[in-house]
Every structure is written in C-alpha cells, then in structure tokens.
Amino acid sequence: MSGASTSHSSASPEPSWFPNSVWEPAPGNSVSRPARDGKRSFPEARSQTEFGNEGRCSPWRLAAWALLLLAAAGCRQQMAKQPRYNSMSESPFWGDNRSARPLEAGTVARGHLRNPAVLFEGIEGTRWWNTRVATRFPFQVTETELKRGQELFNIRCAVCHDRVGHGQGKVVQRGYVQPPSYHLEPVRSQPVGHYFRVITHGWGAMPSLAEEVPDVVDRWSIVAYVRALQASQDESFLKSLVDKEQGR
Numbered sequence: 001m002s003g004a005s006t007s008h009s010s011a012s013p014e015p016s017w018f019p020n021s022v023w024e025p026a027p028g029n030s031v032s033r034p035a036r037d038g039k040r041s042f043p044e045a046r047s048q049t050e051f052g053n054e055g056r057c058s059p060w061r062l063a064a065w066a067l068l069l070l071a072a073a074g075c076r077q078q079m080a081k082q083p084r085y086n087s088m089s090e091s092p093f094w095g096d097n098r099s100a101r102p103l104e105a106g107t108v109a110r111g112h113l114r115n116p117a118v119l120f121e122g123i124e125g126t127r128w129w130n131t132r133v134a135t136r137f138p139f140q141v142t143e144t145e146l147k148r149g150q151e152l153f154n155i156r157c158a159v160c161h162d163r164v165g166h167g168q169g170k171v172v173q174r175g176y177v178q179p180p181s182y183h184l185e186p187v188r189s190q191p192v193g194h195y196f197r198v199i200t201h202g203w204g205a206m207p208s209l210a211e212e213v214p215d216v217v218d219r220w221s222i223v224a225y226v227r228a229l230q231a232s233q234d235e236s237f238l239k240s241l242v243d244k245e246q247g248r
C-alpha cells in the first residue's frame with residue numbers, strides 16, 4: 001500500500017474509478033475512503049484490509065458468475081423430455097382423435113359421492129321443493145352407535161355443553177359463550193337433522209365440528225347420544241322419540 005494518507009488515484013494513469021490494487025481504498029466506498037481533507041489519518045477511517053472488498057463486486061467476477069449460471073441453466077436430464085400430450089391436444093391413437101379421454105360411465109371421484117343427502121347433510125327430500133331438515137335418523141340406532149356417540153360427545157362437545165348438556169362446560173365456565181341447555185323446549189323440539197347440521201356447519205357462536213368429527217355416521221351417533229341425554233332428563237320425552245325418529 002502506498003502512503004496511507006495520500007489521496008488515491010489522483011496521480012494514477014488508470015481511470016479514476018478503477019482501484020490500483022485490492023488493497024487500494026476504492027473511490028466512492030464510504031467505509032474505506034480516507035478523509036479528503038487529510039485531517040483524519042487513513043487507519044482511523046478504517047482501512048480496506050479490515051473489511052475486505054466489502055460492498056463491491058468486480059465486473060470480472062460478475063461475468064464469471066453469469067457464465068456459470070448460463071452454463072448450469074443449459075443442463076437438462078434426458079428424463080425431462082418425454083413424449084406427452086398437452087391438455088386438449090389431438091391424438092391419432094383413438095378413433096375420435098382426442099387425447100383426453102371421457103370418464104367411464106358411472107365414474108365418481110373418490111369421497112365425492114355425498115349420497116344419500118339425509119346421511120351427509122341431514123336433509124330429506126330429493127327435489128328442491130320438498131327438501132327439509134331430516135326428522136328421522138338415516139339408520140337404525142343401536143347400542144353400538146350410542147356408545148360411540150357418548151365417547152365422541154364427551155371428547156368433542158362436553159367441553160362446552162358439559163356431560164349432561166346443560167351448557168356449563170369447562171370452556172364456558174372460563175368465559176366462552178354459554179350454549180342453551182339441550183333440555184330446553186326450543187332446542188329439544190328441533191328435529192334430529194338440525195342437530196346433525198349444527199355439528200356439521202356450526203351454529204351462531206358454535207364452530208363447525210365437521211373436521212373434528214369427519215365421519216358422518218359418527219356425527220349421527222353423537223346426535224343419537226344427545227337424544228339419549230335429553231331422554232335421561234325426561235322419561236316422557238324418550239317415549240315420544242322412539243317411534244318418531246327410529247329407522248327408515
């Protein structure tokens with residue numbers, strides 16, 4: 001390095017922007033440029049060596065990187081080029097010249113056959129003018145479903161509705177909106193499909209539990225258990241349910 005405090009390229013034949021060596025402070029580099037007025041010594045202004053070639057990239061290095069990138073972009077494996085059809089393109093292979101084949105008759109996307117509606121949506125009727133919330137269970141409820149419903153109810157619903165359904169679950173005791181008791185007439189008189197739909201889609205302040213209870217039969221089992229809870233608090237209610245809602 002020549003004279004630490006001399007001004008850089010003033011006497012040099014190179015263009016003014018080009019540093020004489022990597023050690024030479026680069027012009028315009030505020031970190032390493034010595035004070036122009038010469039009052040501050042160069043080491044005080046922090047030398048180039050301390051920071052390396054910080055903030056600068058030589059044009060040669062840039063060019064080298066660009067070349068490398070270009071070369072790398074040119075690489076391609078044979079597997080990338082395979083015979084294929086673009087969507088909706090023509091094909092002489094089939095008689096109708098279509099590469100996209102029509103679905104086989106009766107094809108159903110997996111998990112998309114949501115039929116019968118009463119099982120999946122809790123609604124009865126097959127046409128828009130006669131659909132209504134289901135008033136009966138889509139299947140005969142047995143002890144197995146009730147047990148399953150009890151298990152799921154205590155896991156999923158009791159936190160808010162409590163285990164008997166009075167709406168005093170732990171979450172509610174700590175400040176969540178209090179649900180109405182299942183044993184109140186306005187709730188009790190709802191058809192079973194309504195309960196199914198409340199679980200599936202949520203209801204007012206209650207979130208949907210469709211993801212927590214993905215199986216629709218499980219949801220119906222919970223509904224059956226809610227009915228059992230209601231019956232447990234009122235025997236006459238039980239009698240009124242059995243012939244009204246059971247089976248199809």
Ligand code: HEC
Pocket residue numbers: 153156157158159160161171176177178179180187190195198199203204205206207209213222223226
């Ligand atoms: C996070 C708390 C929470 C959970 C969990 C929860 N509920 Fe609710 N539920 C509520 C609240 C709050 C209401 C009152 C909603 C309103 O009226 O705005 C409610 C209302 C209801 C109603 C009454 C709907 C009506 O017609 O007024 C039923 C039935 C019900 N829930 C069933 C269930 C079942 C079954 C489960 C479990 C699968 C469940 N809930 C899980 C909070 C919850």
